[in-house]
Amino acid sequence: MSKVRVLQIIKGLGLGGAERVVCDIVRTLDHSRYELTVAYLLPHKNALVAELEALGVEVVCLSEGDGMGVASSLRLWRLLSSKQFDLVHAHLPSTGIWLRLFRPFFSFRLLYTEHNLWSSYGLLIRWLNRLTYPLNSVSMSCSVQVWRSAGERGIVIRNGIDLDRFQVSPAKDMAGNARICVAICVANLNPKKNHAMLLEAVATMPLREGFRLLLVGQDGHCREALEGQAAALGLSDIVIFHGPSADVVGLIAGADIFVLSSQFEGLPISLLEAMAAGLPAVCTNVGGISEALIDGETGYLVAKSDTERFSLRLSELVDNESKRRDFGAAARKRAELNFGLEKMVASLDAIYCKQLAQ
Structure with a gap:
């Protein structure tokens, strides 16, 4: 039985909370069932790359410093085309908005996790997030307050730690x-x-x-x-x-x-x-x-x-x-x-399975 191909994508892999969550998800998911790839945008935020690579996970930096420019968009397109992911899990609004624009051209299910209150984002990000949010296959929030700030759309899966x-x-x-x-x-x-x-x-x-x-x-x-x-x-x-x-x-x-x-x-x-x-x-x-x-x-x-x-x-x-x-x-x-990690990942795994069945 072939593995489920999953892409986790986030803006950076520095020493931040959302980045830590991504690493823990990748480490804890069943690698016998999932083929995991992690992509990120900011090459200078790479503190957690070595930890992921030590797990045998492919890590791809999509940018050479141009952010979400033409070159990085082409790299993302090539990655999505070559891997034919079953699931793409985006974290934080910048990558979430980006992936929603790509979704009509591919067959993957798009999962999105909101890690911050919408009020913490700039006006443009809030507007683009709101405009493209319906393109998520499933929307998740890391806390009830974050869920409320997102208009009570989707579900709550609270952060967990090891x-x-x-x-x-x-x-x-x-x-x-x-x-x-x-x-x-x-x-x-x-x-x-x-x-x-x-x-x-x-x-x-x-x-x-x-x-x-x-x-x-x-x-x-x-x-x-x-x-x-x-x-x-x-x-x-x-x-x-x-x-x-x-x-x-x-x-x-x-x-x-x-x-x-x-x-x-x-x-x-x-x-x-x-x-x-x-x-x-x-x-x-x-x-x-x-x-x-x-x-x-x-x-x-x-x-x-x-x-x-x-x-x-x-x-x-x-x-x-x-x-x-x-x-x-x-x-x-x-x-x-x-707030155990296993509880968070079990909830996430159930969401993955449900999305794959649709």
């Missing part, structure tokens, strides 16, 4: 007064993640002695401004700009609290990973975050841009090791019940 990669760390050494409490933020340095508000919240914490904030993520064009802000707020010795890392698992394992101050989110993988590692969290209440983080049980939800509240909630966890431990245990349990 829980086995994240083990709850044993109680850390509490000897003496040299104990350092580390809050970690895993988010690329761009305005939508609102690191500026996070720095302001840390600056207004009543007590900062023995506290560190670790910022992990691609630097983007905001790092210089954020470093300047940290210096102006007197946080240069407290805030650590780590940059991107392939070892997020290890960094999260060494932290005590997870923080995220985003203005927009779908269902952040970094939050799910922190929950799996048994970390309590303080996050802004945007997108699908409230579908994962339960306020007062696994951490705290704060209104978007409420710097004062964010500071108070973070201080509360920094000062209360017992509460951190209780919230963290509840977070791990919630991750196990709701």
Whole structure:
């Protein structure tokens, strides 16, 4: 029996949440049933390429820097023609819109996953997404809030993570007064993640002695401004700009609290990973975050841009090791019940099978 030919396509393969989801889907699907290919557009966002190739998966970069230009469109056409895919699964609106334009010329079923709130996209992308959305064979959203932002079209398949990669760390050494409490933020340095508000919240914490904030993520064009802000707020010795890392698992394992101050989110993988590692969290209440983080049980939800509240909630966890431990245990349990990778991929596999039967 021949394998089902599946193309996963996304804009880039950098160290981002949607990219991590694509890699985990490819790794977990049954390779005895599926012949998998991954295509991406941005050649400079290739951090996850080696991981995919190590699985024996063909990875194709469609662009040499022209984005969705004529040359990359011709490469995509040749790829679709040569492989004769049964299913094409597009992620994020740019590649989704692109594939919808190609679909009338091919016989594949087109699956699309929305990873962000529509309000986080520019006006042109929102308009094109809305105009072409009916061309999807099936539309999926990573959270209920994302589904609602898409006009409640399609179905919800929540993000999942490999829980086995994240083990709850044993109680850390509490000897003496040299104990350092580390809050970690895993988010690329761009305005939508609102690191500026996070720095302001840390600056207004009543007590900062023995506290560190670790910022992990691609630097983007905001790092210089954020470093300047940290210096102006007197946080240069407290805030650590780590940059991107392939070892997020290890960094999260060494932290005590997870923080995220985003203005927009779908269902952040970094939050799910922190929950799996048994970390309590303080996050802004945007997108699908409230579908994962339960306020007062696994951490705290704060209104978007409420710097004062964010500071108070973070201080509360920094000062209360017992509460951190209780919230963290509840977070791990919630991750196990709701956000395992196997659950997400099983739901996706069922959708694939249903589409193939049509």
